[in-house]
Amino acid sequence: MTRLEADGLSYGYSEAVVEDVSFAAAPGEVLALIGPSGTGKTTLLRTLALFDRPDAGTVRIDGRDPWTTSDDERIALRRRLGMVFQDRSLFTGSVAFNAAYGLRVRRSRLQRGRERLFSSVRWALETLPGVPAGSVLGDRAVPDAALEALDAVGMLWAGDRPARSLSAGEAQRVAFARALATDPAVLLLDEPTSNLDPRNTALIEAAIERASARGITVVLATHDMQQARRVADSVAVLLDGQCIEHGPRDRVFEDPEDERAAKFVAGELVY
Numbered sequence: 053m054t055r056l057e058a059d060g061l062s063y064g065y066s067e068a069v070v071e072d073v074s075f076a077a078a079p080g081e082v083l084a085l086i087g088p089s090g091t092g093k094t095t096l097l098r099t100l101a102l103f104d105r106p107d108a109g110t111v112r113i114d115g116r117d118p119w120t121t122s123d124d125e126r127i128a129l130r131r132r133l134g135m136v137f138q139d140r141s142l143f144t145g146s147v148a149f150n151a152a153y154g155l156r157v158r159r160s161r162l163q164r165g166r167e168r169l170f171s172s173v174r175w176a177l178e179t180l181p182g183v184p185a186g187s188v189l190g191d192r193a194v195p196d197a198a199l200e201a202l203d204a205v206g207m208l209w210a211g212d213r214p215a216r217s218l219s220a221g222e223a224q225r226v227a228f229a230r231a232l233a234t235d236p237a238v239l240l241l242d243e244p245t246s247n248l249d250p251r252n253t254a255l256i257e258a259a260i261e262r263a264s265a266r267g268i269t270v271v272l273a274t275h276d277m278q279q280a281r282r283v284a285d286s287v288a289v290l291l292d293g294q295c296i297e298h299g300p301r302d303r304v305f306e307d308p309e310d311e312r313a314a315k316f317v318a319g320e321l322v323y
């Protein structure tokens with residue numbers, strides 16, 4: 053159960069892209085970041101995910117600023133966050149391999165060393181004549197958490213399929229499962245349903261709702277205002293890198309304070 057805060061966050065490349073953005077998301081809250089294309093949603097998510105250190109301001113995870121802690125503590129905080137990128141970026145290998153990826157990289161060095169030893173012993177023994185594959189130490193099991201995450205997005209049936217053979221919608225669901233499998237306290241989702249049909253969109257939205265019901269804090273960048281209306285508890289409107297409106301979903305949509313936010317939610321602010 054984790055509270056995520058942005059306090060005066062700024063980040064830029066050659067010039068500022070995100071400027072002085074502040075908001076907080078409580079445990080289990082779904083916060084939608086909406087705004088026109090190129091307005092800084094991905095950049096903001098990357099700073100929240102601790103990929104980029106803010107130029108100014110603070111990210112707080114349960115009140116702790118990961119950039120003023122030790123490297124080890126920052127890594128521990130980073131592990132509480134799961135991010136799903138817009139481009140999905142699945143790895144070569146099976147769907148199950150992909151779903152279990154985050155779990156594998158989180159294992160301790162000792163565990164990984166032990167597994168390497170087991171698999172070389174198994175390999176050596178199973179090359180002996182008459183020893184069937186999988187009979188020495190058993191098949192390499194897919195962790196339950198990865199299977200449960202695939203199930204949560206309706207992709208359990210595809211565990212053995214090569215990830216490269218998936219449709220865009222299926223791949224997006226597997227990318228979501230990969231983040232979910234690590235049981236993150238916070239999920240950062242960048243356009244998780246862009247280019248998906250209504251059925252795949254509904255599956256992802258249902259998975260977001262279940263994650264939130266389990267207490268996972270969700271920050272969702274989306275172009276889709278209807279999606280924000282369906283799944284968000286609160287909404288932040290980003291325009292030219294600034295948060296021009298932030299509050300409970302119904303208030304932001306029905307009674308926004310900022311004139312530009314009012315135009316954006318009414319579909320009148322065209323970029």
Ligand SMILES: Nc1ncnc2c1ncn2[C@@H]1O[C@H](COP(=O)(O)OP(=O)(O)OP(=O)(O)O)[C@@H](O)[C@H]1O
Binds near residue numbers: 065093095
């Ligand atoms: N690595 C980078 N180097 C330089 N400029 C960048 C980089 N990444 C993003 N930008 C610029 O920062 C601005 C904000 O981009 P960002 O991807 O954060 O916006 P966005 O709101 O997520 O857009 P979209 O909705 O189209 O995905 C854009 O002008 C973009 O060109």
